[in-house]
Amino acid sequence: MKSITKxxxxxLLSDLLIDRRIRLAGHILRSNDNDPLRRVxxxxxxxxxxxxxxxxxxxxxxxxxxxxxxxxxENALGxxxxxxxxxxxxxxxxxxxxKKTAFASVLWSGAEP
Numbered sequence: 174m175k176s177i178t179k180x181x182x183x184x185l186l187s188d189l190l191i192d193r194r195i196r197l198a199g200h201i202l203r204s205n206d207n208d209p210l211r212r213v214x215x216x217x218x219x220x221x222x223x224x225x226x227x228x229x230x231x232x233x234x235x236x237x238x239x240x241x242x243x244x245x246x247e248n249a250l251g252x253x254x255x256x257x258x259x260x261x262x263x264x265x266x267x268x269x270x271x272k273k274t275a276f277a278s279v280l281w282s283g284a285e286p
Contacts, residue, residue, distance in 0.1 A: 191244055198241035202266065214238050220262040 201210055206217040222238040242265055246255035
């Protein structure tokens with residue numbers, strides 16, 4: 174009898190969460206600048222994230238867009254260290270147009286449907 178683990182590739186929950194963040198960031202970057210989610214996440218016509226300032230006491234961190242850009246740059250694109258420069262953000266914005274590259278490649282290669 175075959176083991177279930179041999180038939181199915183099991184992803185760690187943390188990896189699944191990162192992949193979903195990357196997917197969401199890609200959708201937001203591809204959306205129109207007037208989209209409400211884009212307006213609160215990224216600056217118009219760029220991949221530069223908004224600085225939300227200090228978080229309220231007990232509130233969650235507001236840095237998921239920065240982490241998503243970093244993960245896409247370093248792991249999906251394989252371009253080395255992400256330092257949040259204007260040049261890196263412009264390149265991320267160019268790549269987002271090609272749906273099956275940086276943002277989506279992480280997901281399309283896995284067991285996720």
